[in-house]
Amino acid sequence: ETGVTQSPTHLIKTRGQQVTLRCSSQSGHNTVSWYQQALGQGPQFIFQYYREEENGRGNFPPRFSGLQFPNYSSELNVNALELDDSALYLCASTGSRDRGGYSGYTFGSGTRLTVV
């Protein structure tokens, strides 16, 4: 089975621009989450999509938005980029939830975004 793949791996953008990051979830996984990881910090939850609907959101402004497609792949869009948006953006996928909790999320290697 394939894991989670993200593209691009690195990206440089100018302040004020918009960016779209992409994620292909692991085969059989229908839930996708996005995280932002600043240098030296743990990942911070942005939002999650389940069956094409957003079903959880962290403390991020509306200029962070997303989509999930019928094949469960996902996009993260960030408008009006700020210097503080420079970070590693991680996508994670998991399968259906059960009473025992998820067995665990599978993370991609991330997209490193630099805003200049």
Added chain:
Amino acid sequence: DAKTTQPPSMDCAEGRAANLPCNHSTISGNEYVYWYRQIHSQGPQYIIHGLKNNETNEMASLIITEDRKSSTLILPHATLRDTAVYYCIVRSYNTDKLIFGTGTRLQVFP
């Protein structure tokens, strides 16, 4: 905010057991303890999780105290490739987000 407390760093000799502690004194009855690790420049990797019983898999063992206020991740025979940041996370089974703290940076030395 993260509901766990971990030491910022630990060292371990190669071949020895690495015991990584985690405090989660405010854990509630429906919350699981998850462990992930992140090797430099990669995404976090799931290691193990448990509710109240000790758990073991091919990667590690998880020991949860009877009162569930703390746990220990055990890597039985640490290798240089186990050098990473280890995150202990408390998560409700009906909540999908993972709240990461700053983790423990484990350095395995020869």
